[in-house]
Amino acid sequence: MPILDIKNLTLEMETGGTRVKALDRVNLSINSGEIRALVGESGSGKSLIVSAISGALPPQWHITADRMTWKGENLLSMRADERREIMRRDIAVVFQHPIAAMDPSTTLGEQLEESIPNELVEGKLFWQRKQSRRRTAIGLVHKVGIKNHEHYLNAFPHQISSDIGQKFMIAMALVSQPDLLIADDPTRGMETTTKTKVLKLLARLNQTKSLSILFVSHDLLAIASMAHTMTVLYCGQTVESGQMKHIRKRPLHPYTKALLDSAPSFRNDLPPKSYLPTLDGTIPTLQHVPIGCRLGPRCPRAQKQCVVTPAVRKVHDHTYSCHFPLHMDKL
Amino acid sequence: MINALSRYTILFTLTLLVLAVLSFALIYLFPGDPLTNLTGLVPQNDIQREALIRQFKLDQSYPIQFYHYLQQLFLGNWGYSFISGQPLREEIGIAMPATFELSTYAMVMALLIGVPVGCYAGLKSYTVSDYAINTASIFSYSFPVFWLALIFIMLFSLEAGIAPLSGRISLLFEIPNVTGFILIDILLAKNINHGLALIDAARHLVLPTMAIGLISTAAMIRITRRSVIDVMNSPFITAARSRGLSNRQIFMRHILRNALLAILPLMAIQVTTLITNAMIVETLFSWPGIGNWLINAINQRDYPALRIGVLAVSTMVITLTVLIDILNRLIDPSREKFERGTI
Amino acid sequence: TQSNQDAFYRSGIIYCSESNPINFNPQLDTSGTTSDASSHQIYGRLLDFNPDTGRIEASLASSWMVSDNGLSYEFQLRKGVAFHTTDYFSPTRTFNADDVIFSIDRWRLPSHPYHNVSGGRYAYFESLGIADNIQEVTRINSYRVRITLINRDSSFLANLATDFSVILSEEYAKQLMEKGIPERIDHYPIGTGPFKFQSYRKDHYIRYKRHEDFWRDVPLSERLIYDITPKSSLRLAKLITGECDAIAFPGQTEVEVIRQRDQLELAEKPGLNIGFWAFNTQKKPFDNPDVRRALAFAIDKNTLLEAVYFDSAVRAKTLLPTASWAHQRDADDTAYNPVLARKLLNDAGVPEGFRMTIWAMPVERAYNPNAAKMAELMQRYLADVGIRAEIVTYDWTTFRRHLREGLHDSVLIGWSADSGDPDNFYRPLLSCGAIPSGTNRAMWCNRKYDQLINAALKTEDIEQRKQIYQQVNSLLYEQLPLVPLAHAFRYQAHNASLSGMTINPYGGINFSGVEKKL
Amino acid sequence: MAQFSLYQEEFHPSPWQKTWREFRSSHIASLGLMILIFFLIFAIFAPLLAPYDPLQQNVNALFIPPSWNVNGTISHLFGTDALGRDLFSRIVYGCRVTLGSSILLVLLAMIVGVAIGTIAGMLQGVRSSVVNHLFDALMAIPTLLIAIVIVAILGTGLVNSMWAITLALTPQFVHHTRSLVRTEMKKEYVLASKLDGANHFQLFFYSILPNMIEMLVVQGTIALSIAVIDVSALGFLNLGARPPLPELGAMLADGMEVAYAAPWTVALPGLTIFLIVLAINIVGDGLRSALRKRLTQ
Amino acid sequence: MSELLKVSQLHFKHSNKKNWLKKPEIFELGPIDLDVKRGETIAIIGENRAGKSLLAKLLVGALKADSGQITLNNQYAPQGVQSTQISHDVRMIFQFSGEAMNPGLPVGKILDEPLRLNTSHNEKERRQLVEDVLIKVGLLREHVYFYRHMLSDGQQQRVALARALILQPKVLVADEPFAALDPSVRSQTVNLILKLQSEMGLAFIFISHNLGIVRHLADRIIVMENGQIVESGKTETIFRWPQHETTKKLILSYQSLVPQQTLR
Numbered sequence A: 001m002p003i004l005d006i007k008n009l010t011l012e013m014e015t016g017g018t019r020v021k022a023l024d025r026v027n028l029s030i031n032s033g034e035i036r037a038l039v040g041e042s043g044s045g046k047s048l049i050v051s052a053i054s055g056a057l058p059p060q061w062h063i064t065a066d067r068m069t070w071k072g073e074n075l076l077s078m079r080a081d082e083r084r085e086i087m088r089r090d091i092a093v094v095f096q097h098p099i100a101a102m103d104p105s106t107t108l109g110e111q112l113e114e115s116i117p118n119e120l121v122e123g124k125l126f127w128q129r130k131q132s133r134r135r136t137a138i139g140l141v142h143k144v145g146i147k148n149h150e151h152y153l154n155a156f157p158h159q160i161s162s163d164i165g166q167k168f169m170i171a172m173a174l175v176s177q178p179d180l181l182i183a184d185d186p187t188r189g190m191e192t193t194t195k196t197k198v199l200k201l202l203a204r205l206n207q208t209k210s211l212s213i214l215f216v217s218h219d220l221l222a223i224a225s226m227a228h229t230m231t232v233l234y235c236g237q238t239v240e241s242g243q244m245k246h247i248r249k250r251p252l253h254p255y256t257k258a259l260l261d262s263a264p265s266f267r268n269d270l271p272p273k274s275y276l277p278t279l280d281g282t283i284p285t286l287q288h289v290p291i292g293c294r295l296g297p298r299c300p301r302a303q304k305q306c307v308v309t310p311a312v313r314k315v316h317d318h319t320y321s322c323h324f325p326l327h328m329d330k331l
Numbered sequence B: 001m002i003n004a005l006s007r008y009t010i011l012f013t014l015t016l017l018v019l020a021v022l023s024f025a026l027i028y029l030f031p032g033d034p035l036t037n038l039t040g041l042v043p044q045n046d047i048q049r050e051a052l053i054r055q056f057k058l059d060q061s062y063p064i065q066f067y068h069y070l071q072q073l074f075l076g077n078w079g080y081s082f083i084s085g086q087p088l089r090e091e092i093g094i095a096m097p098a099t100f101e102l103s104t105y106a107m108v109m110a111l112l113i114g115v116p117v118g119c120y121a122g123l124k125s126y127t128v129s130d131y132a133i134n135t136a137s138i139f140s141y142s143f144p145v146f147w148l149a150l151i152f153i154m155l156f157s158l159e160a161g162i163a164p165l166s167g168r169i170s171l172l173f174e175i176p177n178v179t180g181f182i183l184i185d186i187l188l189a190k191n192i193n194h195g196l197a198l199i200d201a202a203r204h205l206v207l208p209t210m211a212i213g214l215i216s217t218a219a220m221i222r223i224t225r226r227s228v229i230d231v232m233n234s235p236f237i238t239a240a241r242s243r244g245l246s247n248r249q250i251f252m253r254h255i256l257r258n259a260l261l262a263i264l265p266l267m268a269i270q271v272t273t274l275i276t277n278a279m280i281v282e283t284l285f286s287w288p289g290i291g292n293w294l295i296n297a298i299n300q301r302d303y304p305a306l307r308i309g310v311l312a313v314s315t316m317v318i319t320l321t322v323l324i325d326i327l328n329r330l331i332d333p334s335r336e337k338f339e340r341g342t343i
Numbered sequence C: 001t002q003s004n005q006d007a008f009y010r011s012g013i014i015y016c017s018e019s020n021p022i023n024f025n026p027q028l029d030t031s032g033t034t035s036d037a038s039s040h041q042i043y044g045r046l047l048d049f050n051p052d053t054g055r056i057e058a059s060l061a062s063s064w065m066v067s068d069n070g071l072s073y074e075f076q077l078r079k080g081v082a083f084h085t086t087d088y089f090s091p092t093r094t095f096n097a098d099d100v101i102f103s104i105d106r107w108r109l110p111s112h113p114y115h116n117v118s119g120g121r122y123a124y125f126e127s128l129g130i131a132d133n134i135q136e137v138t139r140i141n142s143y144r145v146r147i148t149l150i151n152r153d154s155s156f157l158a159n160l161a162t163d164f165s166v167i168l169s170e171e172y173a174k175q176l177m178e179k180g181i182p183e184r185i186d187h188y189p190i191g192t193g194p195f196k197f198q199s200y201r202k203d204h205y206i207r208y209k210r211h212e213d214f215w216r217d218v219p220l221s222e223r224l225i226y227d228i229t230p231k232s233s234l235r236l237a238k239l240i241t242g243e244c245d246a247i248a249f250p251g252q253t254e255v256e257v258i259r260q261r262d263q264l265e266l267a268e269k270p271g272l273n274i275g276f277w278a279f280n281t282q283k284k285p286f287d288n289p290d291v292r293r294a295l296a297f298a299i300d301k302n303t304l305l306e307a308v309y310f311d312s313a314v315r316a317k318t319l320l321p322t323a324s325w326a327h328q329r330d331a332d333d334t335a336y337n338p339v340l341a342r343k344l345l346n347d348a349g350v351p352e353g354f355r356m357t358i359w360a361m362p363v364e365r366a367y368n369p370n371a372a373k374m375a376e377l378m379q380r381y382l383a384d385v386g387i388r389a390e391i392v393t394y395d396w397t398t399f400r401r402h403l404r405e406g407l408h409d410s411v412l413i414g415w416s417a418d419s420g421d422p423d424n425f426y427r428p429l430l431s432c433g434a435i436p437s438g439t440n441r442a443m444w445c446n447r448k449y450d451q452l453i454n455a456a457l458k459t460e461d462i463e464q465r466k467q468i469y470q471q472v473n474s475l476l477y478e479q480l481p482l483v484p485l486a487h488a489f490r491y492q493a494h495n496a497s498l499s500g501m502t503i504n505p506y507g508g509i510n511f512s513g514v515e516k517k518l
Numbered sequence D: 001m002a003q004f005s006l007y008q009e010e011f012h013p014s015p016w017q018k019t020w021r022e023f024r025s026s027h028i029a030s031l032g033l034m035i036l037i038f039f040l041i042f043a044i045f046a047p048l049l050a051p052y053d054p055l056q057q058n059v060n061a062l063f064i065p066p067s068w069n070v071n072g073t074i075s076h077l078f079g080t081d082a083l084g085r086d087l088f089s090r091i092v093y094g095c096r097v098t099l100g101s102s103i104l105l106v107l108l109a110m111i112v113g114v115a116i117g118t119i120a121g122m123l124q125g126v127r128s129s130v131v132n133h134l135f136d137a138l139m140a141i142p143t144l145l146i147a148i149v150i151v152a153i154l155g156t157g158l159v160n161s162m163w164a165i166t167l168a169l170t171p172q173f174v175h176h177t178r179s180l181v182r183t184e185m186k187k188e189y190v191l192a193s194k195l196d197g198a199n200h201f202q203l204f205f206y207s208i209l210p211n212m213i214e215m216l217v218v219q220g221t222i223a224l225s226i227a228v229i230d231v232s233a234l235g236f237l238n239l240g241a242r243p244p245l246p247e248l249g250a251m252l253a254d255g256m257e258v259a260y261a262a263p264w265t266v267a268l269p270g271l272t273i274f275l276i277v278l279a280i281n282i283v284g285d286g287l288r289s290a291l292r293k294r295l296t297q
Numbered sequence E: 001m002s003e004l005l006k007v008s009q010l011h012f013k014h015s016n017k018k019n020w021l022k023k024p025e026i027f028e029l030g031p032i033d034l035d036v037k038r039g040e041t042i043a044i045i046g047e048n049r050a051g052k053s054l055l056a057k058l059l060v061g062a063l064k065a066d067s068g069q070i071t072l073n074n075q076y077a078p079q080g081v082q083s084t085q086i087s088h089d090v091r092m093i094f095q096f097s098g099e100a101m102n103p104g105l106p107v108g109k110i111l112d113e114p115l116r117l118n119t120s121h122n123e124k125e126r127r128q129l130v131e132d133v134l135i136k137v138g139l140l141r142e143h144v145y146f147y148r149h150m151l152s153d154g155q156q157q158r159v160a161l162a163r164a165l166i167l168q169p170k171v172l173v174a175d176e177p178f179a180a181l182d183p184s185v186r187s188q189t190v191n192l193i194l195k196l197q198s199e200m201g202l203a204f205i206f207i208s209h210n211l212g213i214v215r216h217l218a219d220r221i222i223v224m225e226n227g228q229i230v231e232s233g234k235t236e237t238i239f240r241w242p243q244h245e246t247t248k249k250l251i252l253s254y255q256s257l258v259p260q261q262t263l264r
Ligand SMILES: Nc1ncnc2c1ncn2[C@@H]1O[C@H](COP(=O)(O)OP(=O)(O)OP(=O)(O)O)[C@@H](O)[C@H]1O
Pocket: A013, A015, A022, A040, A041, A042, A043, A044, A045, A046, A047, A048, A049, A096, A218, A285, A286, D297
């Protein structure tokens, strides 16, 4: 039983006078204790999914789904305060742009302390509670690998660099001891050492606290090192989803393959300075998505049928949507 | 911070110095006799004239004259009104607080009504009530203040007879000028019927305050609304929401704070507009404030009065703006540079 | 409580006046504003005009005698008339001969220690040449004074009854002189009038208090306040809202509004006044009578009358209004004739596009309720004959200061008579002696004219005087130093709750005997 | 070589064109613009539109009420004033004087302000901060004060009051230009241009100015509404345009003298000023929200 | 291979005194010695705030060094923004951000600017050059009319590249050119650079946190820490036998991420 289960999530919005489907029948489910990676190119709609789950979408956007449940409860039909309660207790989100996601007029410490749920604060009197909050905050900051807590807790968002910001966002997300952590590109721009530390922290939390994680990124290296399962998104459509190791070994969708191939780290057979395999072109803008399979024009295996949206197919727990999948002949 | 404060102080002094230089230059720029323009005194004969020139060091070089001028400014010797013969410091001491009082009430009105209504409109952005508020505010904001005041006079004074149209209080009351704020002075005054006087003064205050206040309130609503909408759309509010903070928490701790921080620098401009409007409205309501005084001075070609009056008002306005500026800097840590925005 | 409140609002009269007085001594200034604010309120005179009949009657002088040759006047003074007691002066004695002598000698004698205080110009007396005609003022006893004249002056008594011949306190003057602040006498006045001065704020108010020991037994309001309101529309508005109990110079367009309102009362009387357009004859090309005549022909007086006075005025041909006994019905008048005007201008060498200024009074006066509007109308007429007129206006005080300096090309102004005597028009307005005193706005000096009006004073024979004034009129028509425009009605508007308001034909407002009921 | 599938649009709107499209999509803003254009037409074609000479007095037609009043006549649409001048013609010319002079002075203030602001923005360090602070301080001085000083020195008159308002509006442009130039100068594309060897002048014209136009237009509308109000306020206070000149504020002050006999002489000029300012504000508002929309997209 | 760019004893000191209460944050860079050969690819790696971007800016002359010198083709290059020689031959691509392209100008104008300022070509020639370079970086001629908001991130990066290449530089300095790009676009860009290098003999200095790409692309690696070069050497050497602590940490953590089978 997945804790988060999304089926056929469609998101429509108005841009430039036309109504476009930014997300087109996206499926995503996360099991308890699982680290799921959500991969896709920039603009493929990853952050939109995150927003849809956290309920942070503008009201004028149309969001429909066959199913969108949290532990069996329907998120879409829920009252605002119930949903807020879930967000406060169970789900934590790390947004993509950490500095922008922090109140510019409040110190980091205050914001962090504010996020600590009341039930986790010890003491009755307000100064005791205050101290308790401070202690918790310092502990958290250390946990995510910030040493100089004095300096950073009293700093304002504009004074810190974005990697510190990301760490703070993670700390803020972890403070409420959630069941699910949604991390939108938490390691962007970090150098490798710090990145590894953060990833290790997440992995450890996953193991010790059985924290489920939805890990959004296009850093395949990071994903490959920690995720159990992976969902690949292209242009608002889920193209493939399944166990990490299966996908790595045998990607079924041409796009997934192209994605994996483009990371030189995955390929020990690649001679230095050789051309990397890649798909032609770039992701289309939302106003000009091709009909049917949205990869169509770029796909090396595209044929006539591709103008029809491919149905979701399933092999064991490996789902894909493609008319002409790879490796299928071998199966 | 002390660094910034000292920088402000230096720049502020510099600005005042520039103002002083300008007002000093006016002695020579205004038509007529520099001696009269400086002192407001008309020498009866040449001997007296010579004596005055020597006394005010007008026979010395410009820097020395200016130094002397500054000295006199500091000592409070601001010269005499050419027309009434009264010391200018006294006249300004009466007129300035009157304007200040009027502006203060209008500002309070703008804040008390403008900010909550603006917040409300911002929170309910793009709903019917928001459109209604927005339309009303853009209409009120477009009124030329003098016309608005006239309309008020016609409607409320002449037709309805609700409020009187001139002065600060019925002239039958004799209120000694202590603080310059009529309501306080009434409380300080002896031998009068305080209740009656307060009611009378309040009735006199209503229309001018409304006229200025309405425009400022409209401006305030627009600024606040814009600011609230901007803050609401900013990602950190989304983030706060997804952290499960309650609406109240978000509004009080994040939206309000950031919205008001953004409003503060704009208030500096509002203060200027407000005082300008107050000065214009004063002439219509015969409010004995600095605007009325200055307009009379210009009609009477009372150059010494003009010079000091302009210096005094601009000093007041600049001081207010700088104070708001400093305040803004004090309470808003995130703003690196203070930028003025628009409504 | 309600009754408390009523009593309070009834305790004072608020009069909306049109401008700032220059000081509180009408001897020093001919402006109606100054005398309105002082002569009848603060001061008393030896004689007064009866407001109804216009006759001279006793006032501080309880009786008087004129010698047969008409050169000596003896006044018996009223006893027990108290001067004001204020925070700046407490009198130790009542009114007596010393006060009369001081008051007259101040303007009469250039050697008098007070003569040069506050500028030393006594416009009214100078313009009429009265000072030079008085030989001496002698004290017979404490309550008896004799004034001896050099020449006969048929208007002398009338002049003593005008607003300008006020009685000051000699005791106060002495005190001030000792303290070395003599000019305070004109700013912190002491008199015997019904109200005592309390405070004055320029552009704002003048406060008076009841003079408890006023010698006349008339009801007096406890407080009198002048609310200085230069805009006539605003004055009317205040009258309507009840912020003023009476107003100065209601606008001609507003008369209807006042008539329609029940709670307002309007009194009207044909006024003894003249509104005119004076040229600065000391400036080129206005020193040329032909140019002046041309300009006079260029404007249509009837239109001005209609548009500015709304027919509440009579077209003026000469200086004298119809009510005056010396009024000449068949006097010559300039007619509207732009073609002739242009021709005269061409002949005089005034080019097309010539620029001149028309100074327009900033305040309403009985003789001209809206000088600015009149100036605008005239601007158009002058444009038709190729003259570009610029309208100049300043605040009233400044306006008159500059006028006296002769900065104007031409000015729209006028004169309200202070006594019914024709000399009160001819002399102050156009005699040579009136140039320095600043009432001769045309700055025109003509020997023959002066001789004629002097001759007119020497005789008591009305017919003979009429004859002389007809000569004067034709001289003026020839020379045209000013263009007479209109004799206007006098209006006075007040709240119906005021009782005892009278309208004074010679201008000047008087609040003694006025009471407010709610 | 990579093949691009190009999703070609019909035309390539520049940022400015995009803002314009956004602007036009708002009905209220378009309406405001139409009203403004209407007044502009009044201003430009006043001699053709006005049925009478605005200065022509007619003593036979004093205080004729507007045509919708029972006593009004159709030959004087808005009635006549105390001198029998046709109020409609005066208002048409009034638009010309008031709006026209406002536009002129805003343009002047804009040019001067942009010049100074750019210099201040490009100069770094103390000089700039002093200049900036002084201008900020000057900006705080109410127009009315500046006008009073100028009138005291030069005398009243429309042109003198225009100088005063120009002087008062300039700092605003200086300020905005300066802060815009400052933020632009920090951006990488400016650094890139600098690396290309562009001097200050070229930087300004090729890198900064194209991004400034919108700010200038928006700021211009704000300044214009202030200018119209100020011009008429000074006219109203008798510090600006002189009486016979049909300036709306001066006309209003004129009308006040006869407010009882002819209330329309107060109401109509006032209403005209109000409508002009309202139209400008609506247009400004529309522009700003269009700009905002474009930027958030 | 000939030495193209030689940097010796480059030193830069920057003290950041924003807050008077705290000690000024002093950052010192260098002294740095570095030489770049024709066609060579050098990667600069290091932790955040190690001074990598600073070094890049110094190299292209966007900042002026306090001391030390840069010689180009054995010619001493004067420091500072206005040095045309540098701007001609050493070009920079900025770290991708929304601000790398002027939003108010179309691509054509943007690409025209370096030509207009640095060459004496006439309008038509310039136009030709612009179109050529657009095609070279894989864009279309029509893109000259495009504004920033009409281009995707990858296309914007290509425009930046085109802008750098249009003057036919000898050295290209890039600050994290790949960081913000998607995998597929990133590969396209890598390929493009590789191709251009082989065609034009371009020396390429780039900063990256992505050690996978570094390993793939670079000939030499420079490791920086705290404004100092702590290690430099051939790519394979560094990856196999890191000497300095920082390098070791970097390489180790990289390898801990890389799936096991690649190491086998
Ligand atoms: N507020 C918005 N208004 C209009 N379009 C939007 C908005 N937010 C996102 N989009 C569009 O939705 C699509 C998906 O955006 P999203 O932010 O989810 O991409 P992403 O996968 O998170 O990319 P990245 O890896 O760069 O974060 C994009 O094409 C974007 O243009």
